[in-house]
Amino acid sequence: MLTIQEILETNRMIEQNNFDVRTITLGISLRDCCHPDIKIFCQNVYEKITRAGEHLVRTGEDIEAEYGIPIINKRISVTPIAIVAESCHTDSYVPVAHALDAAAKTVGVNFIGGFSALVEKGYTKGDRILIQSIPEALAQTERVCSSINLASTKAGINMDCVREMGQIIKRTAELTSDRDALGCAKLVVFANVPEDNPFMAGAFHGVGEAEKVISVGVSGPGVVKRALEEVRGKDFSAVAETIKKTAFKITRVGQLVAQEASRRMGVPFGIIDLSLAPTPAVGDSVAHILEEMGLESCGAPGTTAALAILNDAVKKGGLMASSHVGGLSGAFIPVSEDAGMIAAVERGSLTLEKLEAMTCVCSVGLDMIAVSGDTSAATISGIIADEAAIGMINNKTTAVRIIPVPGKKVGDSVEFGGLLGYSPIIPVNTFKSDDFIARGGRIPAPIRSLTN
Amino acid sequence: MKAVITIVGQDRVGIVAMVSEILATNSVNILNINQNILEGFFNMVMIVDMSSSKVSLKDLQQVLKGKGQELGLDIKLQHEDIFQIMHRI
Numbered sequence: 001m002l003t004i005q006e007i008l009e010t011n012r013m014i015e016q017n018n019f020d021v022r023t024i025t026l027g028i029s030l031r032d033c034c035h036p037d038i039k040i041f042c043q044n045v046y047e048k049i050t051r052a053g054e055h056l057v058r059t060g061e062d063i064e065a066e067y068g069i070p071i072i073n074k075r076i077s078v079t080p081i082a083i084v085a086e087s088c089h090t091d092s093y094v095p096v097a098h099a100l101d102a103a104a105k106t107v108g109v110n111f112i113g114g115f116s117a118l119v120e121k122g123y124t125k126g127d128r129i130l131i132q133s134i135p136e137a138l139a140q141t142e143r144v145c146s147s148i149n150l151a152s153t154k155a156g157i158n159m160d161c162v163r164e165m166g167q168i169i170k171r172t173a174e175l176t177s178d179r180d181a182l183g184c185a186k187l188v189v190f191a192n193v194p195e196d197n198p199f200m201a202g203a204f205h206g207v208g209e210a211e212k213v214i215s216v217g218v219s220g221p222g223v224v225k226r227a228l229e230e231v232r233g234k235d236f237s238a239v240a241e242t243i244k245k246t247a248f249k250i251t252r253v254g255q256l257v258a259q260e261a262s263r264r265m266g267v268p269f270g271i272i273d274l275s276l277a278p279t280p281a282v283g284d285s286v287a288h289i290l291e292e293m294g295l296e297s298c299g300a301p302g303t304t305a306a307l308a309i310l311n312d313a314v315k316k317g318g319l320m321a322s323s324h325v326g327g328l329s330g331a332f333i334p335v336s337e338d339a340g341m342i343a344a345v346e347r348g349s350l351t352l353e354k355l356e357a358m359t360c361v362c363s364v365g366l367d368m369i370a371v372s373g374d375t376s377a378a379t380i381s382g383i384i385a386d387e388a389a390i391g392m393i394n395n396k397t398t399a400v401r402i403i404p405v406p407g408k409k410v411g412d413s414v415e416f417g418g419l420l421g422y423s424p425i426i427p428v429n430t431f432k433s434d435d436f437i438a439r440g441g442r443i444p445a446p447i448r449s450l451t452n
Numbered sequence: 453m454k455a456v457i458t459i460v461g462q463d464r465v466g467i468v469a470m471v472s473e474i475l476a477t478n479s480v481n482i483l484n485i486n487q488n489i490l491e492g493f494f495n496m497v498m499i500v501d502m503s504s505s506k507v508s509l510k511d512l513q514q515v516l517k518g519k520g521q522e523l524g525l526d527i528k529l530q531h532e533d534i535f536q537i538m539h540r541i
Contacts, residue, residue: 002532004486004497006539007456011528066509068530249538256537 025198027205082117086126097137113203138183151191166381191391218254247317273327274318280421287340299350330363336423382433461525
């Protein structure tokens with residue numbers, strides 16, 4: 001029989017420490033939607049998503065009510081559009097973004113991911129059209145998310161695409177300048193992208209996936225912070241053990257939600273993503289976990305080590321709690337979405353360079369970084385190249401979601417609203433990388449790619 | 453199917469009786485009750501068996517929640533599995 005302490009502990013985690021399931025994401029293959037006529041293709045896409053996702057939101061809400069665990073987002077990911085739209089006779093995929101947006105609205109999901117291309121080794125015709133369509137697509141739609149994989153440990157870095165994405169991010173910012181460049185918050189550039197990630201903006205349904213699949217992203221930085229308060233002053237073995245035990249408990253609930261969603265919708269269970277995803281809410285911050293370990297402010301010397309412990313212990317604890325683990329799995333460090341990160345930037349303890357170091361040991365990369373609107377495309381490309389190199393050499397996922405906010409400069413701040421939060425403008429190194437980025441071509445795959 | 457009822461709020465006469473009556477009326481069997489008063493606040497956790505229940509879990513949630521609001525109590529009803537999966541391997 002359950003004890004009263006156990007029941008109250010679970011409910012305290014939910015009610016006081018912001019424990020929630022961050023997302024149930026339904027992956028849908030669009031490979032059978034292809035058609036030379038883009039209008040028919042868009043119609044196929046809309047019909048398939050609305051049919052497959054018809055019960056997603058209601059199922060999520062039912063599970064949420066029955067078990068008393070908040071499920072914050074219900075989302076959809078689809079096959080990268082650059083692949084499935086490639087046979088359309090057209091020079092723009094913006095109409096496809098509209099079809100995705102309309103389907104998301106009909107089904108009632110707040111984001112749909114998969115306006116994506118995988119170009120780590122080179123471009124196809126569809127990849128080029130998709131990338132050129134991104135600024136307009138993100139400016140004209142509300143719920144569509146876009147991602148580009150431009151590097152991998154196996155293939156190296158596509159530096160032509162690194163250069164192009166700097167320009168695309170700038171253009172997206174310009175076209176959404178009336179909303180503080182919100183379009184850039186829905187655009188992420190990856191190295192070593194996982195094809196089963198349920199979190200936005202980088203979710204898409206990989207080509208090796210089944211027809212449909214349910215994946216779940218858990219969360220709960222507040223729960224980890226609360227647990228660490230119990231071991232103040234104790235050594236790092238105690239810290240790691242505490243995080244592991246907490247991650248295990250959190251992930252078990254994610255597993256339950258995933259199994260129930262899978263059973264009720266008749267869709268196979270894919271993976272649990274063991275991520276600690278912060279929100280701007282008080283008590284839901286990854287930075288505050290690092291500070292609980294003994295740092296005066298996130299970004300102080302020791303921060304990278306603290307994040308490494310957190311990231312590793314979350315995986316170790318979560319791994320045993322789920323039958324299938326995948327996605328990004330680790331600790332996210334999105335600046336604008338984390339109250340502790342925002343405060344650390346404001347008080348000057350957290351810089352872009354320190355964030356870059358942290359991305360060597362976190363689950364993703366430079367995330368939700370607002371920079372001055374006059375940051376050049378080449379500088380943004382340089383930042384992307386650095387992140388891609390960290391991912392390529394260390395055989396991990398890295399990403400850049402950077403927002404050059406038109407008209408804003410260091411000293412200003414920007415408000416994205418909701419889960420996307422707000423951020424002070426972060427200073428960027430002003431020395432130029434133009435000639436480096438202008439070279440183009442491919443950075444060869446590293447020696448560690450030759451593992452066979 | 454088992455479920456867990458948690459009740460928190462200002463203590464007063466008749467809370468247990470009120471909840472028990474709702475459960476009995478709907479053929480929900482009480483398996484375990486744990487109750488105490490902490491600094492004037494009433495805390496109760498009940499484990500109940502809903503296998504013969506006349507109403508669904510969601511409907512019973514609404515009834516209990518409504519009654520709780522009338523009396524200034526926070527009453528939650530949750531499927532037991534969320535606690536089992538977190539605390540039992």
